[in-house]
Amino acid sequence: MLLDYVLEYVYRGSWTTWILYRTMSILLIEAFYGGSHKQLVDLLQEEIEDCVLFTLPAKKWHWRARTAALYFMQNVPASPDYRILFASSVLNLAELIALRPDLGKLKKVLYFHENQLTYPVQKSQERDFQYGYNQILSCLVADIVAFNSAYNMESFLTSIGKFMKLIPDHRPKNLEKLIRPKCQVLYFPVRFPDVNRFMQEHKEAPGSKGGEDSCLVMDLPSQEKNGETSELTSISILPHESGYDKVQSGLDSQVPEGLLCPLTTLAELDKPTSSKGTSPSEEEDSKPMGVNLSNISGRLDNQEKPLHIVWPHRWEHDKDPESFFRVLLKMKEMGLSFHVSVLGETFTDVPDVFSEAKKTLGSSVLHWGFLPSRDEYFQVLCMADVVVSTAKHEFFGVAMIEAVYCGCYPLCPKALAYPEIFPAEYLYSTPEQLFKRLQNFCKRPDIVRKHLYKGEMSQFSWAALRGKFRSLLTTEPREDL
Template sequence: MSVLLIEAFYGGSHKQLMDLLQEELQEDCVLCTLPAKKWHWKARTAALYFMQTVPASTKYRILFASSVLNLAELAALRPDLGKLKKVLYFHENQLAYPVQKCQERDFQYGYNQILSWFMPEHKLAHLEKVIGAKRNEDGYQLEDLSGQQKSRALMKNSKAQCESGLCEAQPGLYTTQHEGLPSPLTAPARWNQSEASESTNPCQEEDKQHLTFNLSNILSGQDYQQRPLHVAWPHRWEHDKDPETFFKVLLKLKEKDLPFHVSVLGEAFTEIPDIFSEAKKALGSSVLHWGYLPSKDDYFQALCTADVVISTAKHEFFGVAMVEAVYCGCYPLCPKALVYPEIFPAEYLYSTPEQLFKRLQNFCKRPDIVRKHLYKGETAGFSWAALGGKFRSLLAAEPREDL
């Protein structure tokens, strides 16, 4: 129980990462979480909650948390935790997160992130030594997994932004995904992978939904090559994923009587943009599935039956769902912006909604194009097989006074 894992928003990619770490560490960790609801409230108050609920222990060496938690507040409220080596994982940048409905930005969330990872000069100097980075006026230049030099602003004192997945970690540790995903060449029709057992840790609190889904029943009887193009959108139902642009493109395809099916996956929260109910009605029989699939088996099955996976995101640090879909054999179409050009080759990127529409229009007319396509990018470096060892090394390090 030497590693303390804290997640204030235990859902989606946040949950996926913590579950992987817990599975990897097994008896050597304790996981404390809050359910994935009311994100803003968690960002403001999680430190107070965990101050009261995290068990005291003299065995803790390392505290690993996501940036939803105000780590500075927790360290102040729990001095025993403040003495630990701390690793903070950033799923997003709250200083650059898209503002909804032209409202004024609430800078509290970005300020929380600054407080959580800001390091004094002597620690920045130590970071340079540890990760082999060279400082310049924009930030740090790092060596990525392929050995090539890439400029990345890790620690900007002037703007106080964190563009990497991990602070105080090796470059390339952005996010993770489950082992055992299929090769694009051998995507199975049905999965036999068992679900990971739910933790019984008393720190954890989670609401559960019980839904079932089987896409193979919907598609039974249709020849694979003859059925319409199947488009997947596996993202959170929130404004930063820009569902408006996605549905606008699909409705334009429908207006032109182009055949396609769509599966709108991803999790919905308290406030769902109106466009979802409007689009579901307008798309009608084109919809194969609509809604969150809590079972990983069902979720991967849906991706395996899809031909194209689309992102219209306005803010993305990595994009686990897109990489998972590529593993399942989907042809990716992503904005030529954000993190996507670092991950996907140019042929999978689009610059405008019009370009996205034209690509889909061609695919609707010739779905065999994408079904025969072999993905030309590299995804092996993002697998847990590649990154697991780096996380193990990070969490095995002993705490020191200069960290």
């Protein structure tokens, strides 16, 4: 039918031709439909025409990596309209193409949210070799391989040789040389939300005075900021992962009972602390709490509120919560006052350190657990003063970027993808350096609250990156399609 065709004018050299061809379709396949993986394909489907999406739930990560290709072989219908296949590196693309030769003719784009060659496993097992091996095979089959950061790309490519030495004998050679020409860096596109309605008076979202790019909307976990008092510091630890960072575990996502604490109202946080040095959370411990930004009164200045720290990451070992809590407990032992909000996604096995830290931190805790509401999450980030990462595994860090957009001062390891994303003054090299920075901020929270972030957030926005993604997902029809 004529409606199935598009008339395309193409200029080539000194002559012109008219080409009739079917409307191009983009096949989006996501084997782990959650976190940043879900955000990306949802965004592409919403913003780019002619996309069709097939997914598997974000559970049992290891099983998705092992078996997703067979599932999609049976559940993706054949169509002569497909022109491009876009998938994340969870999928074994080589297996899918072998099972579905019709998809092998498409332009195949593989996107890396993370790579398995550098994942810090707790206990190395030979069977884990498969996950990195699958990603290498997928790269060999793909036409274009995109990474969410230069760190992700280089750590993957430069680890291939060492990784393949795990094979007992007859090892393949020169794989990096075969794969590198296909690779490019394409930052994860963040659609920042309009958080101006959540901002406290002393805060301003980066780029909030700009044009259309200044307020970008994105379904990502939010960061919170809190006030400080001269003697008290507040820290909020949220169970959200940088935006919707992909879960690096094969465990089912869930919210264990008792992890989700009610939110403290901003009006309560504005109340002066008592002369006895009790924190707002101690005074209101028995009262029901909830975020209500309309109650912000702004009665306390920047020096009268305790520092509010937020930790918005997955509750898993690769985010190194042990290091974070050791720093906080040391601060508490020294009599420093703060509030903390621990946000982020939780799974079947929650490290014991979380329940232990919650008891020890006591009244310093403002929020504890996953916030399912996007608005609540961003409200907390807008309340907080400092956002901390102690990760041992990070290839981009949507949650940190979101928190900074909400006005938080970032403190990140001087490693992984962070030096690529944040200026040097926001990086620390050792846990002791992190402790000293937080100690100083507890004593002078006004320094953090008056600080203007010196980095650039707009380069990570969908507004800045959509042209590159559109180019990636377009192609001229080929005669063999």
